[in-house]
Structures are given as C-alpha cells and as structure tokens.
Amino acid sequence: MPKIAAATVAEHRAAQRRALLDAAHDLLSESPERTPGLAEVAAKAGLARSSAYHYFSSREDLLSAVVEDMFPRWNGRIVEAMAGSEDPVWAYVDTNLQLVADGEHAIVGALASLSPQSFRDSRFTALHEGLVLPLVESLRAEGDPDPEMTAQLINAIVHKGTELIESGRGFDGVRAAVRKVLAR
Incomplete structure (x- = not known):
C-alpha cells in the first residue's frame, strides 16, 4: 500500500x-x-x-479542470480590484487586461485550440458569464439604465484589448488606448 x-x-x-x-x-x-x-x-x-x-482521464479532461480552476481566481482578482477602486469599471477592465498580459488567458486559449467543443459546454459558458456579474452590479449601482448592455459593450473593448495584447501589441499601449476610449 x-x-x-x-x-x-x-x-x-x-x-x-x-x-x-x-x-x-x-x-x-x-x-x-x-x-x-x-x-x-x-x-x-x-x-x-x-x-x-x-x-x-485525458489531457483534455485535465485542461478543462485547469480552466475551471482558473475562473474563480480570475473573478476574485476582478472583485478585489473593483472593491478597492474609486472607478470600479476601469478596475474591471484594467484587471482583465493585466490578467491577459500575465498569460492567464493564453491557458484558456490552449484548451480552446485543443478542444473547441469544450467551450460549448454549459459549465464554461456559466463560468465565463459569471466574470461579468461584478461589472453589471457595479453599473447597476451607478444607476446605468441598461447595465447588461453596457457591460457587453465594455466587454467588447476588453476582448479587443485581449486580442491586441495576445497578438503582440504592448500591454502599456493597449491599456492606455483602452483607457482613452473609455474616458470619452
């Protein structure tokens, strides 16, 4: 034994x-x-x-577990940053971009390339949708008339920033450009 x-x-x-x-x-x-x-x-x-x-049972099973394990930590970082910020929307965006720059999102990409059908799984959809909840709640608290739509628009900017960072654009430049767009 x-x-x-x-x-x-x-x-x-x-x-x-x-x-x-x-x-x-x-x-x-x-x-x-x-x-x-x-x-x-x-x-x-x-x-x-x-x-x-x-x-x-397989490499795919392990990678799925890694991604599932990452979501609560990613969400925790976002919630923590937003809670201590005078500008929680920017904290949400900035923290997401920083996590991408740190390489966390690339791990999700590894699973997506190995097993694209995994991301059609309701568990991953729910985990991913859960990441936006702190933003929606913050927008609601600020009195936004349609916090869900505003959060989707903000996330579109985050997703584009993610693409730019992962394609090799410098984090500082992407961060500054996103900040400028959101300030308008």
Missing part, C-alpha cells in the same frame, strides 16, 4: 489533484502554444505518469 502524505486519504487525493492542476498551469504559463500531456504534467508534479490517470 502506498504511503499517503496527508492526514486522510481524501486530503492526500486533494493534494495530488492540486499538484497536477498547478503543474499543468505552470507548464501552460511557460509555453501556452504547447499543450502538455499527462505524463509531462505528472513529472512536473513529482508523480508517476500512471498516477495522473487516477485524477484525469
């Missing part, structure tokens, strides 16, 4: 799964254009290749 490195089997399994998710995230952050296999992820996590299959 293999030894476990936690007080309970459940804690050990959770720690092993977390190690695999973190290893996959790290590998994708280092090279988002290259999608690692389970063997590479397991090696990075310090686990045997066969151990990875106890937690994830």
Whole structure:
C-alpha cells in the first residue's frame, strides 16, 4: 500500500489533484502554444505518469479542470480590484487586461485550440458569464439604465484589448488606448 502524505486519504487525493492542476498551469504559463500531456504534467508534479490517470482521464479532461480552476481566481482578482477602486469599471477592465498580459488567458486559449467543443459546454459558458456579474452590479449601482448592455459593450473593448495584447501589441499601449476610449 502506498504511503499517503496527508492526514486522510481524501486530503492526500486533494493534494495530488492540486499538484497536477498547478503543474499543468505552470507548464501552460511557460509555453501556452504547447499543450502538455499527462505524463509531462505528472513529472512536473513529482508523480508517476500512471498516477495522473487516477485524477484525469485525458489531457483534455485535465485542461478543462485547469480552466475551471482558473475562473474563480480570475473573478476574485476582478472583485478585489473593483472593491478597492474609486472607478470600479476601469478596475474591471484594467484587471482583465493585466490578467491577459500575465498569460492567464493564453491557458484558456490552449484548451480552446485543443478542444473547441469544450467551450460549448454549459459549465464554461456559466463560468465565463459569471466574470461579468461584478461589472453589471457595479453599473447597476451607478444607476446605468441598461447595465447588461453596457457591460457587453465594455466587454467588447476588453476582448479587443485581449486580442491586441495576445497578438503582440504592448500591454502599456493597449491599456492606455483602452483607457482613452473609455474616458470619452
């Protein structure tokens, strides 16, 4: 019987799964254009290749789990930035652009290129739609007459900024241009 490195089997399994998710995230952050296999992820996590299959049935399953794991952290960063800002709309936009510049969005792109049908999954749709809720609530609190539509328009600017950053345009230039457009 293999030894476990936690007080309970459940804690050990959770720690092993977390190690695999973190290893996959790290590998994708280092090279988002290259999608690692389970063997590479397991090696990075310090686990045997066969151990990875106890937690994830395929590379696609692992990448889906990485993306699902990222959404709450991404949303948490946005909510935190908005809560401490005098301009929560700009905080929303700026934080999203910073996360893109940090490479977080490229990880989502890796899954999209490997498995485009995954993004038709209702879980991902709900997670992605959840990212805009803090913006809608902020706009509603500011008295915007149609906060959902305004949020969609603001997100269109964020998406274009994302494309520009990921295509190689400098973060500072994109950020300044977006700020200028929103200030008008």
